[in-house]
Each structure stands twice: as C-alpha cells, then as structure tokens.
Amino acid sequence: MQILHSPEEVQKTTREWGGTVALVPTMGALHAGHLSLVEAAQSLADRVVVSIFVNPLQFGPTEDLDKYPRTLEQDASLLGELNVDLLFAPQAAEFYPQGFSTKVSVSGLTASLCGASRPGHFEGVTTVCLKLFQVSNADFAVFGEKDFQQLRVIEQMVDDLNLPVKIIRGAIVRETDGLAMSSRNRYLTAEQRRSAGRVPEAVAAVRRLGADAHVSDVLECARGILGEIEIDYLEVCSEADLRPEAASTALSKIPSPHFFLAVKIGQTRLIDNTPLHGVTP
Amino acid sequence: MQILHSPEEVQKTTREWGGTVALVPTMGALHAGHLSLVEAAQSLADRVVVSIFVNPLQFGPTEDLDKYPRTLEQDASLLGELNVDLLFAPQAAEFYPQGFSTKVSVSGLTASLCGASRPGHFEGVTTVCLKLFQVSNADFAVFGEKDFQQLRVIEQMVDDLNLPVKIIRGAIVRETDGLAMSSRNRYLTAEQRRSAGRVPEAVAAVRRLGADAHVSDVLECARGILGEIEIDYLEVCSEADLRPEAASTALSKIPSPHFFLAVKIGQTRLIDNTPLHGVTP
Numbered sequence: 096m097q098i099l100h101s102p103e104e105v106q107k108t109t110r111e112w113g114g115t116v117a118l119v120p121t122m123g124a125l126h127a128g129h130l131s132l133v134e135a136a137q138s139l140a141d142r143v144v145v146s147i148f149v150n151p152l153q154f155g156p157t158e159d160l161d162k163y164p165r166t167l168e169q170d171a172s173l174l175g176e177l178n179v180d181l182l183f184a185p186q187a188a189e190f191y192p193q194g195f196s197t198k199v200s201v202s203g204l205t206a207s208l209c210g211a212s213r214p215g216h217f218e219g220v221t222t223v224c225l226k227l228f229q230v231s232n233a234d235f236a237v238f239g240e241k242d243f244q245q246l247r248v249i250e251q252m253v254d255d256l257n258l259p260v261k262i263i264r265g266a267i268v269r270e271t272d273g274l275a276m277s278s279r280n281r282y283l284t285a286e287q288r289r290s291a292g293r294v295p296e297a298v299a300a301v302r303r304l305g306a307d308a309h310v311s312d313v314l315e316c317a318r319g320i321l322g323e324i325e326i327d328y329l330e331v332c333s334e335a336d337l338r339p340e341a342a343s344t345a346l347s348k349i350p351s352p353h354f355f356l357a358v359k360i361g362q363t364r365l366i367d368n369t370p371l372h373g374v375t376p
Numbered sequence: 377m378q379i380l381h382s383p384e385e386v387q388k389t390t391r392e393w394g395g396t397v398a399l400v401p402t403m404g405a406l407h408a409g410h411l412s413l414v415e416a417a418q419s420l421a422d423r424v425v426v427s428i429f430v431n432p433l434q435f436g437p438t439e440d441l442d443k444y445p446r447t448l449e450q451d452a453s454l455l456g457e458l459n460v461d462l463l464f465a466p467q468a469a470e471f472y473p474q475g476f477s478t479k480v481s482v483s484g485l486t487a488s489l490c491g492a493s494r495p496g497h498f499e500g501v502t503t504v505c506l507k508l509f510q511v512s513n514a515d516f517a518v519f520g521e522k523d524f525q526q527l528r529v530i531e532q533m534v535d536d537l538n539l540p541v542k543i544i545r546g547a548i549v550r551e552t553d554g555l556a557m558s559s560r561n562r563y564l565t566a567e568q569r570r571s572a573g574r575v576p577e578a579v580a581a582v583r584r585l586g587a588d589a590h591v592s593d594v595l596e597c598a599r600g601i602l603g604e605i606e607i608d609y610l611e612v613c614s615e616a617d618l619r620p621e622a623a624s625t626a627l628s629k630i631p632s633p634h635f636f637l638a639v640k641i642g643q644t645r646l647i648d649n650t651p652l653h654g655v656t657p
Contacts, residue, residue: 102538110540196484197502197536203477221478222537229538255478256503257383257510259391 096175098182102190102230105144105183109232114141117263118233120224123147123184124164124278125173128268132237133177135265142180144231151187153219159362164278183231190226199225201248201255204337208244208355209366212327220245221252228260237263241275243353243368244337267367269295275367282363291360296320298369301354304346311342313354313371327357327364331371346371377456379463383471383511386425386464390513395422398544399514401505404428404465405445405559406454409549413518414458416546423461425512432468434500440643445559464512471507480506482529482536485618489525489636490647493608501526502533509541518544522556524634524649525618548648550576556648563644572641577601579650582635585627592623594635594652608638608645612652627652 099105109116117140119132125147136143147170154160167184174182198218204210205217228236238246250262268276273295274288283291297320301313310331317329330339334351346352352371357364380386390397398421400413406428417424428451435441448465455463479499485491486498509517519527531543549557554576555569564572578601582594591612598610611620615632627633633652638645 106538106540194484194532195536197480197482197533199478199480199537201478203475226536226538229540232540251475252478255476255507256480257387257507259387259510259513 096171096179096182098171098184100184100186100189102183102185102226105181106230106232108181109142109144109230112142112232115234116140116142116144116232117235117237118227118231118260119143119145119237120227121145121147122149122163122278123170124166124281125170126268126276126278126280128239128241128265128276130173130177131268132239132265133174133179135263136235136237137177139235139237139263144181144183144233145174145179146183146185146227146231148183148185148187148190148223148227150219150223152191152222153216155213155215158213159279159282162282164281183227190223198222199252199256201251204244204248204251207332207337207339208328208330209357210244210248212357217245217248221248224249225252225256225258228258233260235261235263237265239265239267240368241267241277241366243355247334247337273299275365277365279363279365283360287360287363290324291365293321293324294356294358294365294367297356298354298367302369302372304371306347308346308371309342310340310344310346310349313346314342317354317356321358325359327359328355330355334370377452377460377463379452379465381465381467381470383464383466383507386462387511387513389462390423390425390511393423393513396515397421397423397425397513398516398518399508399512399541400424400426400518401508402426402428403430403444403559404451405447405562406451407549407557407559407561409520409522409546409557411454411458412549413520413546414455414460416544417516417518418458420516420518420544425462425464425514426455426460427464427466427508427512429464429466429468429471429504429508431500431504433472433503434497436494436496439494440560440563443563445562464508471504479503480533480537482532485525485529485532488613488618488620489609489611490638491525491529493638498526498529502529505530506533506537506539509539514541516542516544518546520546520548521649522548522558522647524636528615528618554580556646558646560644560646564641568641568644571605572646574602574605575637575639575646575648578637579635579648583650583653585652587628589627589652590623591621591625591627591630594627595623598635598637602639606640608640609636611636615651 117136
C-alpha cells in the first residue's frame with residue numbers, strides 16, 4: 096500500500112492509474128465499520144483510496160478536534176492488510192494552505208438534526224469531500240449510513256455540482272449489543288459504555304413500531320428507553336428533505352420516514368438512525 | 377460542431393473523448409474577445425468546449441438578467457466556423473433543477489470591487505464554473521482579463537478545491553477606440569458609445585503614470601478623464617489580494633499594482649482594468 100501526504104502527488108498518481116477508483120473518506124481511528132466500507136469499495140472499483148484526515152473545518156470551536164483519536168500507524172497497518180491501494184493522509188497546513196478561502200455549502204438538508212446542533216459542521220464536510228473527490232479522481236465514494244444526514248448532504252452536493260462520482264451507501268456496523276461503531280465510542284468509560292447500549296435499544300424498538308404509529312409514538316418510545324440519557328435531538332424526518340415532522344403526523348403520511356437520534360453521554364456525543372419499517376408510504 | 381443542452385450528455389461525451397479538453401465559459405452574445413479565448417483554447421487542447429449560459433445565479437434582483445442579449449443561433453454559427461468541437465447550452469431549469477441547494481463561495485477576493493457592488497455575484501460565478509468544469513471534464517479553462525476579479529476568484533477556487541483544471545488568462549480585446557469588448561456594449565446608444573470612449577482613455581492614461589506616482593495620482597488622473605461619467609468604483613489593488621489600497625500609498629510599495637474601474641453610462645455598467653506599468657515592486 097502506498098502512503099501519500101501530498102494532495103498533488105495523490106492527484107497525479109490516481110490520474111495515471113487508469114481504470115476506476117473508489118474512495119473511502121475517513122477521519123481515521125478505524126473500526127470494523129470503516130473496514131466494511133473499504134470492502135464495499137474494493138468490490139466496486141479497480142483501485143481503492145482511503146483518506147485519513149481529521150478535518151478541522153468540520154469541528155466547532157467547542158468540539159473534540161484536539162482529543163479526536165489519531166492512530167495513523169495502526170490504521171495504516173489495518174488498511175495494508177486489506178490491500179488498499181493508496182492511503183492519503185494530508186496535513187491540515189498543506190490541505191488548507193495560507194489564504195485558503197473557498198467553501199462549499201448545502202442549504203436545506205443541513206438545517207436540521209446535526210446541522211442545527213453543529214453550526215458550520217456540514218460546510219466543513221462538503222468542502223473537504225469535494226477536495227477529496229478531486230484529489231482522488233474517484234468514480235465512487237463510500238459513506239456509512241451511521242452519518243445518514245452527511246450521506247444525504249453529500250448526495251445532494253454531488254447531484255447539484257454534477258460531480259462525476261457515484262455515492263455508495265454502506266450499512267451501519269454494530270457492536271454485539273447493537274451500539275453503532277464509532278471512533279468516538281472509545282471516549283466512553285465502562286459505565287458509560289453500558290449506558291450507551293440503550294441507544295441501539297431505542298433504535299431497534301422504534302423500528303418495530305407498526306404502520307399505524309405516529310411521530311409522537313416514536314419519540315415517546317425512544318425517550319422511554321433512553322431514560323436519563325441526555326438527548327440532543329430525537330426526530331422523525333422524510334429521507335428526502337430531512338425536515339423534522341410534527342409529533343401528530345402519522346408515519347404512513349411520511350415518504351420514507353426515518354428516525355434520527357443524537358445523545359450525549361458524559362462529554363461524548365453519539366448518533367444513530369434507522370428507517371422506520373412496517374410503513375409503505 | 378456538436379450542440380448539446382443536457383449536462384449529462386456533455387459529461388458523457390467529454391469523458392469518452394480522451395485527450396485534453398479546454399473550456400471557454402461564456403454567457404453568449406459572442407464578440408471578438410470571446411473568439412480570441414476560443415483560439416487560445418484551441419492552441420492548448422485537443423478539443424474545445426464553449427458553454428453559453430446566461431447564469432441567473434450571478435445576477436442580482438435589480439440587474440439585467442432579463443434583457444441580457446441572447447443570440448444563440450448567431451453564436452453557434454460563429455463557433456461552428458471556428459471548428460469548436462462542442463457547444464454546451466444548458467437550460468436553467470435543467471442546470472439548476474428543483475431542490476438545487478449547493479453553493480461554492482470564495483471569501484476575501486470577493487469582498488471588494490464588483491464583489492462589493494454586486495452582492496452574491498461571485499458566488500453565482502464560482503458555483504456555475506465549478507459545475508461547468510465538472511461537466512466539460514476540462515483540463516484547461518480560459519477566462520478573459522476584462523473580468524479580472526472573476527479570473528482571480530476562479531484561480532483561488534481552483535487552487536483551494538484542488539480542481540484538476542488549469543486556468544488560462546486571455547488578454548482584453550478592445551474596439552478601435554480602446555473600449556474593452558463586452559456583450560453589454562450593445563446596450564449603449566450612439567451618444568453613450570462615444571462617451572464610453574473615455575473609459576479606455578482613462579485606463580491608458582493611468583497606465584502611463586510613472587513608478588513615483590501614488591494611488592491618489594491614479595484616481596485623480598482617471599477621474600479627470602472620466603469627467604461626468606457616473607463612477608461605481610475606481611481602485612488600485614494588489615493583484616494578489618484585490619484589497620483597495622489607500623490613496624496615500626505609493627505604487628512602488630504595492631506588489632503588482634492593478635487599476636480597476638466600474639462606471640455606469642445610462643443603465644449600462646462597464647468595467648475595465650489594467651496592470652500599472654512603470655512599477656517594479
């Protein structure tokens with residue numbers, strides 16, 4: 096596996112390859128969720144690029160940029176074992192040089208959920224992803240459904256800007272108790288980790304609700320299971336527009352209803368989501 | 377010459393070509409200035425795409441979007457004579473479909489000059505140019521120096537976003553009296569057209585000022601020649617940052633000093649610019 100830090104070198108390399116390229120953009124601290132995206136990428140394209148970059152643009156001033164886990168050596172070893180073709184690990188000072196002043200932003204889809212809780216976050220995500228697509232010359236880019244809003248925002252950007260890359264959705268990979276894999280899970284103490292098990296429990300419970308349920312039933316069901324866990328948001332949205340639906344709305348009236356949750360356990364923010372089954376709009 | 381309206385078809389066509397592609401983005405109503413850009417493009421690349429699109433995103437609500445000249449048939453005939461490979465003339469409703477919600481913006485360079493006079497203008501320009509670069513699969517894109525700020529903004533976007541396209545500057549083409557060619561010149565009545573001759577006169581005069589001149593000398597010289605013509609702005613800026621320099625600053629202290637002018641003659645807004653020679657910073 097080639098490891099490159101310079102955007103120019105990666106761009107040159109990937110353009111010389113010929114054949115198709117799939118990109119898996121990550122912030123590192125890789126877990127089985129990431130590795131499943133890499134495997135999906137390998138099934139799609141002739142070559143696979145994985146990027147590891149803890150993107151400062153997508154962190155707010157009070158967020159965990161500094162303490163975000165950085166495990167490049169271990170990540171490189173995992174990717175090498177999977178025979179990834181190229182690991183791109185840029186330095187922030189080179190990827191955003193002095194005078195950097197361009198932003199890519201998506202309105203609408205970013206107004207709710209994590210977009211509301213984390214101002215500027217998605218602008219950082221879309222800007223870095225556009226750069227990564229250009230540098231990697233990607234025909235495909237694979238994003239996990241754990242960050243479902245991010246996935247929808249990227250899909251919108253790709254459509255709107257005619258980017259010649261196909262976005263592929265990778266299913267959430269979960270721990271044995273159901274907790275969605277996340278690099279941030281390692282922040283949790285043993286006790287917090289046990290408590291975090293209620294998150295996938297809530298997700299599984301709302302997914303079992305029938306087609307006759309209303310948004311209020313979903314929210315109450317989730318709240319009941321989460322108990323004393325601090326809630327950032329609980330919402331039901333249509334997948335198309337991600338606009339939170341009113342509590343009184345019947346799930347059967349919502350096209351592709353989807354449940355979204357963000358909680359805080361100690362200092363650690365966790366998110367999860369699920370399509371709401373049993374519903375045929 | 378192929379004429380296509382669908383972004384998808386253009387993207388498919390240009391990606392199948394192989395070899396290099398140069399793009400000349402225009403809003404149509406082509407004149408000799410545009411044609412010189414097409415010739416530059418032909419000298420650079422195996423294939424040339426010209427786009428003609430009066431981009432609604434870059435017009436303010438009180439600007440001339442509706443009356444902007446549209447002469448597609450005549451433009452196509454001119455480009456066909458030059459053996460352009462592909463004319464891309466999208467429809468706004470297809471290029472910005474329902475739900476379109478992504479913007480590309482450059483800060484800093486867009487704060488002054490036309491960016492200050494025309495809020496949102498450059499965001500419209502950068503968004504459409506990014507789309508055109510993706511659709512045309514361009515290795516080169518040629519922009520005229522008449523819109524010098526636009527050129528600098530596009531150069532910044534390309535650098536910041538790692539776009540794999542090289543921006544080429546095309547020199548201003550002028551009428552016999554020196555007026556910079558512009559599709560908007562056709563708005564002028566005969567009397568206004570005579571009066572407009574003072575604009576290149578002012579540009580030529582400030583260019584002749586010596587290295588010992590100050591910004592104030594440049595501005596006074598231009599004002600003296602423009603006489604009663606309504607001035608939108610007159611500024612001297614460094615080419616690098618386009619920040620207006622104070623009147624008291626000596627040209628010799630400004631790296632690559634550049635003079636910028638925007639005037640209004642009747643309802644018609646005209647711009648021009650020149651590097652200030654006689655100065656070696």
